[in-house]
Every structure is written in C-alpha cells, then in structure tokens.
Amino acid sequence: MNEKIKWGIIGPGRIARAFAKGLSYTSNAELYGVASRTLQRSKDFANEWSVPMAFGSYQELAEEKSIDAIYVATPHSEHHDAALTCMRNRKAVLCEKPLAVNATQAFSMVQEAKKQEVLLMEGMWSRFPPLMEKVRQLVHEKVIGEIRLLQADFGFMPKDLDPAGRLFNPSLAGGSLLDVGIYPISFSSMLLGMPIDIETIATLGKTEVDEQASYLLKYESGAHAMLHSSICCETSQEATIFGTLGSIRIHKQCWRPQKITITNHSTEKQEIIEMPFNGNGFNYEAESFSDLLLSDKKDSDIMPMQESLEIITLLDRIREKWGLRYPFEKN
Template sequence: MIRWGIVGPGRIAHSFAKDLKLVEGGKLTGVASRSLERAQEFAKEYGAEHSFGSYEEMFESDEVDVLYIATPHTSHCELSIAAMEKGKHVLCEKPMGINLAEVEQMVDAAKKNKVFLMEALWSRFNPSILKVKEMVEKGDLGKIAYLNADFGFYALDRDAKHRLLNPDLAGGSLLDIGIYPIFLAYLILGKPETIMATSKFHSTGVEAQTAMIFDYPYAQAVLSSGLRSKISMKAEIAGSKGSAYLHERWHETQGYSVELNGELEEIDFPTKGIGYSHEIEEVHHCLNSGKLESTNWSLDNSLDLANLLNEVRKITGISFPGE
C-alpha cells in the first residue's frame, strides 16, 4: 500500500484526495499545512491518520511514502527539494517551477537523492487526450498541419492579492493555465522551430492574456490563455485526412469527436472521478516498478515544457519579483 501525504490542503488538494479514494493500492495517510487546525480538518474529512502543522514535520515522518505538493507554484521548488532530501517521492502540481532554473534544480535533487519525481500534469493521462495522441501517431488524421487550444476565464474581479493577480505569487494566466495549450502543442507536435507571442498586462503588473503561435516545419499551433474573458475551451487537431476535437473543457475532457470523410463521430470517454486518478495510477505504476520517473511524462518532458514557458516569457516580457 502506497502511503500518500498532501502538502497544502487547498482547493486542488480536495479534488486530488477524492480521486485517490478511487485508485487501488494507495491511501492518504498524512496532511501538512502551516495551520495544524486546517491540516486536522482536511485529514478528518478524508480519513488520513496523521496531521502536521508544518511541512517539515511531514518530510521527516515515516508515515508517508510519496507527497503531492499542492501549494502555490512559487513554493513548488523549495518544498519539493526539501521533501526529496528527506527521501520522499514527489508528485508536484504544475507548473513544477516558476522558471526553467527551478525545474532544473528539482530534477537534479531527484537524481541526487534517487527518488521519484513527476510533474502533476493531469491532462497527460486523460483518456481522450491519450486516444487522440494515438490517432495522430497512427496517421489516422493524416499529416498534422494545424492545432488550436485555448484556456481562459474571467478573473480580474478577484482581490489584487489573489494568487492569479499577485506578481509576488507569480500570478497571471501563462503559468497557471497557459501551460495547458503549450503542453498540448508539445505533446502532439513536439518542440517548435520558432515562437511568436504577445501579452496584455493587468494593473497589478501580472500578465492577463497571452496569444501564441508555435511554428513547425509543416504545422502551426495557435494557442492562447487569459484571465480577461471566458472563452470557448475546445481544442482542435487537424490533418490532411481529418480532424479531432477535444470536447470542452478540453484539458479535463470527458470525450472527443473525429471528423473523417465528411462524417463526424462523437465519442464519450469519461475520466475516473474528476480525472486526477489517472496521474495517481501512473505514480503507483512507476513506484511499484521501481521507476524514478515516468516514461509518459518524463523529467525531460517537464524540462522542455519549462523551457517553452521561459521562451514565451522572454518574448512577451513576463517577469516575477525576485527572479
């Protein structure tokens, strides 16, 4: 039985804990927060035996094997490295770090301490996205020429100290949600030859909307993320023989459509639970096989993704205090 600990019992941690109950071979045994009371409340709700009033206490504990880092992304690097130095395996919520240098440090720490590390990019294990990727690789859609993926919602009405609007918390749309369209382009088409991008900024200084074109030898990917409006969140992958469409909201999609020979077929392909279960199953598979990284979302993949985010930031002028 793989014993999980959750670091940071926020909103996303609740979704993770619910899905963990659906996966065989693992259980939640520990919860850590800077507030012991908050950790105890979360632990009681999900049946965890141990509560910790500091992250360091759980890193030292013998009651957990692998930790899910669910804190804001400005603390991902520091907390993941501290956990790995105590011999804990780590599943770190995306983005793994706020820049390439942080991700490199985390990868180095995992290799040095001989522990498992994976970025919790749950969309990589979504059944519909896996199926569409398989169709692309088999050539069912022909030669891919175009990919479109967007992610946006309205968030400018939130408090200026909210993590999305706060530059000190590396706020903005790109790292929080822009990572998903970039991920899909990378998953389907690989690394682009060139990137074009432009951003709009909010009064707090964070980037609030970004449009990107990833250019490949044959294909183009048109991508966007934003906090200034709600946008349609479908994704399209189009080739010489046909197209595949990931249903809204595509990053957590419950199905897809395929258009071939003028006919459109819609396929329902629901996730198990909310969808975090699939990345949990991947972690279990890796740990039970003695693997220190996933072959489906490797450390090199996370480094590539961090590098692409860095490139977009350089082009658009997105920066954070203290970098």
C-alpha cells in the same frame, strides 16, 4: 514499499481537495498524511478526508517514514522549496503544474530527483485520462494524417479578483501563463515536441501579470500551434488537431477530456467518442504515479522530467518576449 502507495499532501487548498477525492478512486493508493504551515488547516483537512496524520510543517511530513509519495499542491511559487524538502527526505514527488515558476528552479528540482534517485513528476493531470491516451494513439496511427495545425485555449473569468491572490499577484507567479496557459502549451508539446519558432503577445493587467496571452508555435514539420490563455475571459476551452486527412476536436473542457469528435475531411464523416471519468480525473495521474512507484520507476513516459524542463524553458522564453519577470527574479 507497500502494496498501496501511502500519499501525503502539502498545501491543503482547492486543488488538494480535488486530488484527495481522486485518490479515493484509485486501487493502488491511499491518503495518509497532510501538511500545512498552519497546523489547524492540516487538522481540518485531515478531518474532512479522514487522513491519519496531520502536520504543521512540510518538513515533518517529509520526514515521516510511513509516507511514500507527496503531492505538492501549494501556490506555484512554493513548488520548488516544498519539492526539495520532500526529495531530500527521499520521498517521491508529484508536483502540481507548473513544475516550478522558471527553468532555474525546475532544473534544480530535477537534479535533486536524480541525486536522491526518487521519482519526480509534474502533475499535468490532463495527460492521464483514457481519452487523452486515445487521442495520442489516434494521432500516432495517423488517422488524421500529418498534423498541420493545433488550436487550444484555456480562458476563464475568475470569481476571486483579489489583486493579492494567487492569480493576480506577481510575487506568487500569477497570470494566465503558469496557471492555465501551460495546459495548451503542454498539449502541443505532447503532440509536436518543441517548436523552432515562437511568437506571442500578452495583455498585462493592473498588477502587471499577463491577464491574457496568445501564442504561436512553429514546428520543424511546418505545423503551427495557436494557443491562448486568459484569466479575464471565458474562452472555448477546446482543442482541435487539424491534419492532412481530418481533424480531432477535444470538446470543452479539453484539459479534462471526456469527449472528442473525429472528422474525416474527404467523407465529412464524423465519429464521436465519449469516455466519462471513472472518478474525478485526478485519479488517473495518481494511479499512474503510484504504479511507477510500485515498479520502482524514476521517471514517467507520459510526463517525463525532461519534457517538463523543456516546457518551463519555453514559458521562460515567452515571458522574456513580454518582458515579464516575477519580483523574486529581479536583481
């Protein structure tokens, strides 16, 4: 293994650009290769980000000896195949969220990671900024007492309303759940684990994907989570944790946390903590993943494979309640 992890990227789109920028802020990683099914797209991306190697197929990048880790940044529906290609060539894989479009795909990915003894992690980048570490610590120290209620939402109004595009196309596993709903759901999983009960409603649009959805989760402790996702309306994009003693509000945008307010309910005293990004936010997960790889770890404590499996299983159950199956899931 190198001193710096040599990264490759599959799927040179918008999110790949954000990740490439993030990599430039890390101390333990560098961008070394890029792959697209269209060679010219790879070359353009390579030029833009000064990447040494550009490939016209995922397979070629996966086989490239000098590459240690690959970031899968394709549309959701391609995560599974792309990640398997990489892992079969014993590359560590950081896969954009959701890990896969359903639990079946995700299970086979985790199985492959174990078989090949490679590191696999879902790219839930929200968990890695220092402020989210602080939130976990405050909750763990019971600064706000026992959690009673979580509220979190992620809704936005897309600029691109193309029904064939990744957001609205059911064949690409479009809809709000997998694109943005997974953020609040992963957030509640991080703090409360798996629920004992779920209730949910969704508004399906013309293309039959969930344009907005609301989720109620109930936990063993009696705590509730109220979560929302939307691709037809901008919502607050905040998250608040209400406890028996006080609350922690993660300000907009809670999925890239840089400001929180802690309120003590008895004294009404408020404390604001701001931790602006040193970088663009993607650097924290890239740095964490690279560290794991440098110390030969096969799983992350912050975003473990087992939890990613639980989350995608939960998303499947939610879709089952709506009666929503993607075309490739239909017999």
